[in-house]
Amino acid sequence: MAKKVHIPVQLIIEHGAIRNFDQTKVYEWLKDSRVLLISGSGKTRTVTEKIENAIGQQASRIEVLSCQNNSLDTINELERQVLEDTPDIIIGIGGGKALDVSKVVGTRSNIPVILFPTAISSDAICSPVAVIKMLNKSTSIGVKMPQAVVIDLDILDSCPPRLMSAGIGDLLSNKTALLDWELAHHAGKEEMNTFSNLMANNAVESFMNVLNHPSPDRSQLMKGAAEALIMSGIAMSIAGSSRPCSGSEHLISHALDYHCGAKALHGEQVAIGVLVAQHLQGKKQEVESLLPYYEKLGLPTHYEDLGYTREEMHRAIRQAPTMRSRYTILNEFTLTDDEIEQILDEVYPQEAKNRYRLTVG
Numbered sequence: 278m279a280k281k282v283h284i285p286v287q288l289i290i291e292h293g294a295i296r297n298f299d300q301t302k303v304y305e306w307l308k309d310s311r312v313l314l315i316s317g318s319g320k321t322r323t324v325t326e327k328i329e330n331a332i333g334q335q336a337s338r339i340e341v342l343s344c345q346n347n348s349l350d351t352i353n354e355l356e357r358q359v360l361e362d363t364p365d366i367i368i369g370i371g372g373g374k375a376l377d378v379s380k381v382v383g384t385r386s387n388i389p390v391i392l393f394p395t396a397i398s399s400d401a402i403c404s405p406v407a408v409i410k411m412l413n414k415s416t417s418i419g420v421k422m423p424q425a426v427v428i429d430l431d432i433l434d435s436c437p438p439r440l441m442s443a444g445i446g447d448l449l450s451n452k453t454a455l456l457d458w459e460l461a462h463h464a465g466k467e468e469m470n471t472f473s474n475l476m477a478n479n480a481v482e483s484f485m486n487v488l489n490h491p492s493p494d495r496s497q498l499m500k501g502a503a504e505a506l507i508m509s510g511i512a513m514s515i516a517g518s519s520r521p522c523s524g525s526e527h528l529i530s531h532a533l534d535y536h537c538g539a540k541a542l543h544g545e546q547v548a549i550g551v552l553v554a555q556h557l558q559g560k561k562q563e564v565e566s567l568l569p570y571y572e573k574l575g576l577p578t579h580y581e582d583l584g585y586t587r588e589e590m591h592r593a594i595r596q597a598p599t600m601r602s603r604y605t606i607l608n609e610f611t612l613t614d615d616e617i618e619q620i621l622d623e624v625y626p627q628e629a630k631n632r633y634r635l636t637v638g
């Protein structure tokens with residue numbers, strides 16, 4: 278039985294994407310349209326102004342609403358304004374929260390969404406999942422895929438290296454997530470979608486190829502990471518869930534958020550979780566070590582680099598399987614406190630501290 282898969286109709290990843298926007302198909306869509314820009318705060322406002330200027334001649338009306346956070350209250354308020362005066366197209370501009378909020382508002386009001394990510398700190402830049410805050414708890418919900426994604430590499434260039442590093446952490450997690458998915462499939466807990474699996478694996482492999490180039494520059498890395506994160510989003514769209522890109526390492530990150538104060542970026546926490554997932558998976562079968570890539574990129578290799586204590590990291594590993602009902606490598610062990618302590622010793626040795634700085638590009 279054929280399945281319908283939603284992917285963005287247009288994908289633009291280039292330098293000067295906003296400056297040259299009037300030469301694109303996406304620009305043509307905006308002709309005589311009422312356009313709502315949902316903008317993140319801070320530096321994103323400047324990007325929003327650039328986009329406003331770029332589409333000023335084409336749209337019949339442009340309205341800008343700012344989005345300070347991804348809470349349900351913010352989403353309800355924006356949705357109320359959208360329903361009172363319905364635009365033809367929503368453009369989401371920001372690093373993460375504004376993109377998630379735009380996807381949710383667009384889905385709930387049935388309006389097509391175009392995303393202009395200003396950072397690539399996670400695979401949310403083009404995924405059928407959005408994170409929203411309800412009752413002080415972050416929850417992932419399913420949303421429609423964006424119609425187009427426009428990434429201006431000049432904007433990413435001025436973005437703090439830490440954000441791209443986090444995005445790459447989120448990308449590398451495809452490896453452990455896919456192995457968890459296979460374990461779930463073998464345990465009879467979940468169906469496997471081979472095409473989605475292939476796509477998510479190719480996403481991370483294609484980025485590793487860029488990284489393995491003798492001397493990749495920052496621009497190649499940014500483009501490679503953006504393309505790979507978008508492919509990950511499409512793999513999720515094919516699977517109909519975040520499964521190909523979210524396994525035990527994400528459960529550990531969710532536990533750090535929920536039980537230990539959410540002190541770091543999503544992709545950074547996921548990168549820390551990948552090391553535990555990989556360690557446990559290695560006890561069951563041969564797995565590729567991702568550590569050389571961490572060293573190459575300067576990704577965090579110790580929880581203390583992200584501000585967590587040993588006790589908090591212990592708690593996160595303990596609580597991870599309870600974060601959602603998703604079968605992973607964590608279900609194949611019944612870890613005692615002593616065993617968790619041993620994992621902490623082996624996965625995060627003293628010398629793993631303070632390696633955290635982006636070393637390439």
Ligand SMILES: [Zn+2]
Pocket residue numbers: 399400447522523527543547
């Ligand atoms: Zn993620």
